[in-house]
Amino acid sequence: MNGLVSWLDERTGLLTVWRVVFERKVPRVNWWYTLGSASLFLALMQAVTGILLTMYYVPTPEEAYNSIQYIMNEVAFGWLIRGIHHWGATLMVLTVFLHMLRVFYYGAYKYPREVTWVTGVVLLLTTLGLGFTGYLLPWNQRAYWATAVGTSLVGTVPLVGEFLLRVLRGGTELSFLTLSRFFGAHIWILPAILFSTIGVHLYLVIRNGISYIPRRDE
Amino acid sequence: MLRLALMHISRICYNPAIFADLRCGTKLRFTMDWRSDYYIGRREFVASVAGILGALITLLVGLPIIGYLIAPALRASGVAGWVSLVPLSMLQPGIPTPCSFSRLKQTGWKRMQMTRTVYALLRDSGDVTVLSDICTHLSCKVRWSPERSVFVCPCHDGIFDREGAVLSGPPPRPLDRFDTKVENGQLFIYVED
Numbered sequence: 001m002n003g004l005v006s007w008l009d010e011r012t013g014l015l016t017v018w019r020v021v022f023e024r025k026v027p028r029v030n031w032w033y034t035l036g037s038a039s040l041f042l043a044l045m046q047a048v049t050g051i052l053l054t055m056y057y058v059p060t061p062e063e064a065y066n067s068i069q070y071i072m073n074e075v076a077f078g079w080l081i082r083g084i085h086h087w088g089a090t091l092m093v094l095t096v097f098l099h100m101l102r103v104f105y106y107g108a109y110k111y112p113r114e115v116t117w118v119t120g121v122v123l124l125l126t127t128l129g130l131g132f133t134g135y136l137l138p139w140n141q142r143a144y145w146a147t148a149v150g151t152s153l154v155g156t157v158p159l160v161g162e163f164l165l166r167v168l169r170g171g172t173e174l175s176f177l178t179l180s181r182f183f184g185a186h187i188w189i190l191p192a193i194l195f196s197t198i199g200v201h202l203y204l205v206i207r208n209g210i211s212y213i214p215r216r217d218e
Numbered sequence: 219m220l221r222l223a224l225m226h227i228s229r230i231c232y233n234p235a236i237f238a239d240l241r242c243g244t245k246l247r248f249t250m251d252w253r254s255d256y257y258i259g260r261r262e263f264v265a266s267v268a269g270i271l272g273a274l275i276t277l278l279v280g281l282p283i284i285g286y287l288i289a290p291a292l293r294a295s296g297v298a299g300w301v302s303l304v305p306l307s308m309l310q311p312g313i314p315t316p317c318s319f320s321r322l323k324q325t326g327w328k329r330m331q332m333t334r335t336v337y338a339l340l341r342d343s344g345d346v347t348v349l350s351d352i353c354t355h356l357s358c359k360v361r362w363s364p365e366r367s368v369f370v371c372p373c374h375d376g377i378f379d380r381e382g383a384v385l386s387g388p389p390p391r392p393l394d395r396f397d398t399k400v401e402n403g404q405l406f407i408y409v410e411d
């Protein structure tokens with residue numbers, strides 16, 4: 001075991017990476033500082049369960065609803081995989097938001113961590129986008145009307161609103177094109193943005209170190 | 219790792235005084251006489267507990283995932299039974315006649331009519347053989363060629379005679395046969411799935 005590790009380390013520098021990532025110095029902090037890691041864990045969990053769901057889910061108006069019924073009632077542990085993805089989505093929005101509040105109230109966004117904050121904003125928006133696009137996929141009444149309303153909001157933007165609405169829906173009406181483009185965004189575009197931004201975010205967290213808890217007089 | 223953690227947990231159960239040490243984060247000292255290499259720091263303890271919890275969670279989610287992935291393989295898509303094929307009077311003696319039938323099959327959440335073709339051969343003696351059109355090599359569909367009076371598989375040139383026996387090519391065994399019965403002049407075959 002030790003032989004293997006040193007063999008790998010000599011060729012890859014893996015131990016250095018391990019030390020920089022996991023054995024870095026951190027100030028004495030509290031439980032609020034675990035919210036970023038909780039968000040990361042949930043993001044990975046969503047990726048795993050989401051990939052599993054695509055094994056059975058079919059993103060067309062004819063099949064979407066039935067394929068989800070099939071997952072819930074027929075596939076072994078389908079209820080579990082979908083349940084984790086469903087509740088994980090809600091929980092992730094919550095942890096990401098609380099994480100942002102913690103950073104805000106401790107003033108951890110100040111120099112030199114402004115860029116970390118900006119990547120964080122991208123992460124929050126992407127997380128919300130994942131929630132919004134994922135909500136349509138079951139193609140039931142609630143999903144359909146929530147998306148009808150949600151996309152209509154965009155239509156109220158002055159001048160370009162009507163155009164943006166058509167881009168978002170893939171036409172003037174909610175249709176199979178809306179479903180398939182929401183699916184594409186939900187499983188490819190937004191996760192690609194999420195995970196590459198998480199990479200930058202974590203790099204910055206490690207590079208700048210974690211801030212300490214501000215004292216009362218600061 | 220597991221051994222260390224279990225030892226550690228059992229020791230804590232027997233010795234409540236250790237909790238004080240745990241809270242201080244110092245190297246644990248035990249009132250009992252332990253061999254020195256049994257000492258575990260708080261770091262190792264937390265690491266092993268985290269490791270065990272991680273393994274448990276992985277197992278708890280990992281095993282269901284296997285079931286989830288193989289689920290469709292575990293259910294039958296159709297029901298075995300007798301299927302009515304053709305009236306015997308429609309068959310021309312000595313020549314395999316293609317006969318189609320369709321059955322309701324369950325695929326995922328959909329029930330669909332699936333159509334299949336089989337070949338019925340009525341011999342001069344009056345008995346019938348029904349051959350599957352699925353090649354025994356790698357399951358392409360064979361076709362009866364009236365010009366050459368053989369079954370031809372387009373994939374790797376497997377050739378079968380009218381009785382389904384292999385004449386040439388890679389197929390390892392004759393074409394599969396169905397169980398048959400005749401009722402009131404109507405030919406039935408037994409379909410497995």
Ligand code: HEM
Nearest residue numbers: 033036037039040100108109116117120121123124210211
């Ligand atoms: C998918 C979403 C996110 C993930 C996975 C994530 C992950 C992390 C992790 C693991 C840390 C280390 C410290 C800690 O956990 O508190 C961190 C720190 C930080 N995050 Fe996030 N984060 C996310 C969203 C956000 C958002 C929405 C913001 C703000 C708009 C933000 C701003 C920051 C800042 C400024 C730090 C540095 C804090 C310090 O040094 O004390 N992050 N993030």
Ligand code: FES
Nearest residue numbers: 353355356371376
């Ligand atoms: S599949 Fe028929 S010859 Fe190969």
